[in-house]
Amino acid sequence: LLHSLNLSAGAVSGEPFALRELKERAESHDRHHLNIEPHLYDFWLNALIETAREFDDKWNPTIEHAWRTTFQHVIDYMRRRY
Numbered sequence: 001l002l003h004s005l006n007l008s009a010g011a012v013s014g015e016p017f018a019l020r021e022l023k024e025r026a027e028s029h030d031r032h033h034l035n036i037e038p039h040l041y042d043f044w045l046n047a048l049i050e051t052a053r054e055f056d057d058k059w060n061p062t063i064e065h066a067w068r069t070t071f072q073h074v075i076d077y078m079r080r081r082y
Contacts, residue, residue: 001048008074020054022074026081038079 007025010018029036049067053059 009070011077012070012073022077023081026078029078030082036078036082038082041075041078045075 007018007021011022028034043066049064049069052067053064056063
């Protein structure tokens with residue numbers, strides 16, 4: 001999970017290593033490999049947010065918005081590569 005968080009933040013920030021890894025991750029999850037259907041990413045994001053909300057006592061709407069915005073960029077990329 002921590003790796004996914006770091007990868008997502010790095011990719012959104014434009015870090016070359018993270019962008020390469022995200023490209024590889026998108027390929028491994030596409031219709032020709034693991035076949036992770038695009039609609040499933042919404043469930044993943046909501047589960048991630050719910051878990052963070054439950055266990056992070058500093059969680060607030062601003063943090064949630066930042067997470068959703070960051071991860072939405074990654075999800076959009078994964079969906080385009082499906």
